[in-house]
Amino acid sequence: MAKALLFNITGEKKMKLLFLLMQYGIVAIEGKSEDCNRPLGMLLGKGGTSASLTLDAPFTEEMLVLDGLSAEQFHGLLNGMQMLQATVTYKAITTEHNLCWTPSRLHRELVAEHAAMNP
Numbered sequence: 001m002a003k004a005l006l007f008n009i010t011g012e013k014k015m016k017l018l019f020l021l022m023q024y025g026i027v028a029i030e031g032k033s034e035d036c037n038r039p040l041g042m043l044l045g046k047g048g049t050s051a052s053l054t055l056d057a058p059f060t061e062e063m064l065v066l067d068g069l070s071a072e073q074f075h076g077l078l079n080g081m082q083m084l085q086a087t088v089t090y091k092a093i094t095t096e097h098n099l100c101w102t103p104s105r106l107h108r109e110l111v112a113e114h115a116a117m118n119p
Helices: 011-023 071-083 103-117
Strands: 003-007 027-031 063-067 090-093
Touching (some): 003 011, 090 103
Parallel strands (some): 063 090
8 A cells, every 4th residue: 555654744735745645546644743753664554663762853844755656656646746836855765774764864864865966
């Protein structure tokens, strides 16, 4: 089942994203600040991951984490986000490697990658 974790996405952009996610059969899960130190796998209902040893402060930027999307869902969602002007700077797809990461760790990685690609 395709899922999307939404962090700090509010207002009209959130409504547009929820519409797109529903249109593509993707289950939306709203991440909360108290989830920032819980493993992504746990938040997505995949279990089997351990808790973080460090406690990070919650981040405030928007972040979208996608899990289990088909190519059609992925491309349709990204195109729809662009068409509806509902883009999110920090977005990622889960991998076997990052499911044990916390949203805070993933956010730090995405911020660093974005900074390196946009000097």
